[in-house]
Amino acid sequence: xxKRTVIPFGPQHPVLPEPIHLDLVIEDETVxxxxxxxxxxxxxxxxxVDKNEWPEMVYVIERICGICSFGHGxxxxxxxxxxxxxxxxxxxxxxxxxxxxxxxxxxxLLWLGCLADGFGFESLFMHSWRLRETVLDLFEETTxxxxxxxxxxxxxxxxxxxNEMLKKMEETLRGIEGExxxxxxxxxxxxxxxxxxxxxxxxxxxxAFELGAVGPMARASGVNNDVRLDGHGVYGEIGFxxxxxxxxxxxxxCKVRIREVFQSIDLxxxxxxxxxxxxxxxxxKGQNPAxxxxxxxxxxxxxxYYYSKGSGQKFLDRIRVRTPTNAxxxxxxxxxxxxxxxxxxxxxxxxxxxxxxxxx
Amino acid sequence: MAAITKSPWIIHYDGSSxxxxxxxxxxxxxxxxxxxxxxxxxxxxxKHADIxxxxxxxxxxxxxxxxxxxxxxxxxxxxxxxxxCAANGGVFKECYNIAGGVDRVIPVDVxxxxxxxxxxxxxxxxxxxxxxxxxxxxxxxxxxxxxxxxGAYLFDPVSYAEKGDIENGDAEGAKDRSEAEEEAAK
Ligand code: SF4
Numbered sequence: 001x002x003k004r005t006v007i008p009f010g011p012q013h014p015v016l017p018e019p020i021h022l023d024l025v026i027e028d029e030t031v032x033x034x035x036x037x038x039x040x041x042x043x044x045x046x047x048x049v050d051k052n053e054w055p056e057m058v059y060v061i062e063r064i065c066g067i068c069s070f071g072h073g074x075x076x077x078x079x080x081x082x083x084x085x086x087x088x089x090x091x092x093x094x095x096x097x098x099x100x101x102x103x104x105x106x107x108x109l110l111w112l113g114c115l116a117d118g119f120g121f122e123s124l125f126m127h128s129w130r131l132r133e134t135v136l137d138l139f140e141e142t143t144x145x146x147x148x149x150x151x152x153x154x155x156x157x158x159x160x161x162x163n164e165m166l167k168k169m170e171e172t173l174r175g176i177e178g179e180x181x182x183x184x185x186x187x188x189x190x191x192x193x194x195x196x197x198x199x200x201x202x203x204x205x206x207x208a209f210e211l212g213a214v215g216p217m218a219r220a221s222g223v224n225n226d227v228r229l230d231g232h233g234v235y236g237e238i239g240f241x242x243x244x245x246x247x248x249x250x251x252x253x254c255k256v257r258i259r260e261v262f263q264s265i266d267l268x269x270x271x272x273x274x275x276x277x278x279x280x281x282x283x284x285k286g287q288n289p290a291x292x293x294x295x296x297x298x299x300x301x302x303x304x305y306y307y308s309k310g311s312g313q314k315f316l317d318r319i320r321v322r323t324p325t326n327a328x329x330x331x332x333x334x335x336x337x338x339x340x341x342x343x344x345x346x347x348x349x350x351x352x353x354x355x356x357x358x359x360x
Numbered sequence: 361m362a363a364i365t366k367s368p369w370i371i372h373y374d375g376s377s378x379x380x381x382x383x384x385x386x387x388x389x390x391x392x393x394x395x396x397x398x399x400x401x402x403x404x405x406x407k408h409a410d411i412x413x414x415x416x417x418x419x420x421x422x423x424x425x426x427x428x429x430x431x432x433x434x435x436x437x438x439x440x441x442x443x444x445c446a447a448n449g450g451v452f453k454e455c456y457n458i459a460g461g462v463d464r465v466i467p468v469d470v471x472x473x474x475x476x477x478x479x480x481x482x483x484x485x486x487x488x489x490x491x492x493x494x495x496x497x498x499x500x501x502x503x504x505x506x507x508x509x510x511g512a513y514l515f516d517p518v519s520y521a522e523k524g525d526i527e528n529g530d531a532e533g534a535k536d537r538s539e540a541e542e543e544a545a546k
Contacts, residue, residue: 067379130391
């Protein structure tokens with residue numbers, strides 16, 4: 001047996017935009033153990049419920065993470081609406097679903113770019129992010145923000161998005177579909193890319209289930225736990241089939257996300273064709289959340305869980321968020337065991353870590 | 361030595377932010393905004409960098425890391441604080457373990473406004489920073505001692521919390537910073 005060495009990885013690291021620290025115990029070039037330590041982005045914003053009244057809290061919750069900010073806003077609104085026992089108008093639900101799927105596209109394209117950067121394919125990184133700008137432009141046109149939107153509020157949406165704009169959104173997305181296919185072909189068919197992804201970091205179906213993987217990480221191993229299946233938003237009405245893969249390696253995780261990008265375009269198109277007219281918000285007056293409620297959302301990275309507890313006051317007692325990356329850290333530690341040192345950045349990237357979600 | 365101001369190398373660090381400003385920093389590097397056409401190159405190594413782009417309000421655990429990165433950068437160097445929460449804590453101002461702004465931890469030269477900051481204003485901030493960088497370079501060349509060490513900014517989060525700084529003295533400090541931020545925005 002050769003000598004064991006510990007290599008610190010992070011917190012400041014070129015491949016990850018966010019700080020996370022891993023202690024990698026290696027033997028020769030093989031990782032035998034990976035010990036994560038986190039806490040560099042903990043802000044403690046669940047505690048801010050003491051300082052912000054519940055209608056304002058949505059702006060804080062949105063800033064848990066700038067990548068899936070719309071989903072966080074929606075998740076919070078969902079748990080408060082459940083707590084108050086109100087339901088939002090159908091048009092608002094459709095708009096939320098559309099923006100959430102747009103957010104998924106933006107998040108997955110961002111991830112594809114980071115992955116390409118991770119294995120040193122700079123031009124692929126640039127192309128992914130170039131296409132992502134189209135999605136961000138759509139966000140800016142419809143909500144006014146590029147990454148933080150503040151358009152979701154408890155009871156519905158802050159403003160309506162006109163039907164013509166939605167039509168145009170669909171056309172724009174259909175317009176970039178061809179380019180997205182070209183991009184997908186490079187990720188899925190290029191030999192150099194495949195040599196970095198196929199068979200690397202395999203997570204079997206049983207392991208994924210036992211370790212509680214969520215989102216694309218679980219779906220790449222064949223575990224079907226997409227929360228969208230419970231029909232939140234309008235997923236029940238428009239019909240939805242999750243993208244599943246079987247092999248559980250990095251390639252499968254990449255493939256799930258690429259398929260989801262195209263699926264999001266289809267889902268948005270369906271929503272745009274079915275969206276009813278009407279109000280986008282209900283008025284909530286003189287009511288405060290009392291009691292407990294749990295809301296779940298399928299974020300781009302997997303299932304996120306929002307718990308709220310109120311006692312009939314302007315300030316909530318407690319907000320608790322469990323984010324998908326948190327659930328995906330144990331599977332990450334598992335796939336890191338026995339991998340090559342050079343594969344570590346790629347494997348860390350394939351769970352699509354969002355540290356600011358995890359630590360809040 | 362014009363190389364530094366004509367082709368500055370940047371390093372980006374996330375000092376407890378929400379990610380929103382970080383992805384906008386990365387967006388600056390990509391084809392839509394493409395700062396590389398100005399000779400700006402992103403590096404992962406503090407020892408190669410002239411400009412530190414930092415986001416976030418810096419939590420207690422991150423303070424030593426931020427200082428370390430800053431001290432490893434060779435002089436002359438500048439720091440560009442990106443986003444409202446890097447300026448004064450922003451939406452996280454009242455969180456319990458937040459230093460409340462990058463300038464409590466290391467010296468900051470330029471503040472970029474916005475939550476999230478737009479790529480255009482980030483680029484503008486970096487360009488403003490180049491002026492500061494040239495000045496610092498001239499000062500160093502004329503034999504002045506290097507003012508940029510993080511030691512002068514020793515900030516102790518524990519005593520900060522104990523003193524109740526947030527309620528008392530801090531409001532003024534925050535105003536100063538937001539004024540500076542407005543100036544940077546102009
Ligand atoms: S300024 Fe706003 S968008 Fe930027 S990191 Fe801070 S909270 Fe996020």
